[in-house]
Amino acid sequence: MIEFYTNAIEANAYDIAFYLVKVYEDEIFSNYHKAINAHVKSYQLNKRFLKSKLHMSKMLLPIFNFNSAKVFLEILQFSLNDLSIEGNIFSHSANPLLVMCLLYELLKNMI
Secondary structure, three states: OHHHHHHHHHOOOHHHHHHHHHHOHHHHHHOHHHHHHHHHHHHHHOOOOHHHHHHHHHHHHHHOOHHHHHHHHHHHHHHHOOOOOOOOHHHHOOOOHHHHHHHHHHHHHHO
16 A cells, blocks of 8 residues: 555655545554655655645654654755745745644654
């Protein structure tokens, strides 16, 4: 099942990825290394669907480990400073506080 999830993430098929997380949450969370690595890598592969990626990040927040959180924060730092509309995370969020709350919860979990 984790292979289907990682393939959906890599193909930016977030409708399928959200379905798989809802139905197979325990299996995906038990293979958290593969799930988080695929999710974090999706930010680097493509700038599309940032709103979906942020929502998925919020759903996967409990299974982030320190290394993936570090890479994720570096990607977000770059995305916050991106001047293009497509690449800037705030331009893809109807509520920019979503990004800030996500970062706060991520840092709180790391502590």
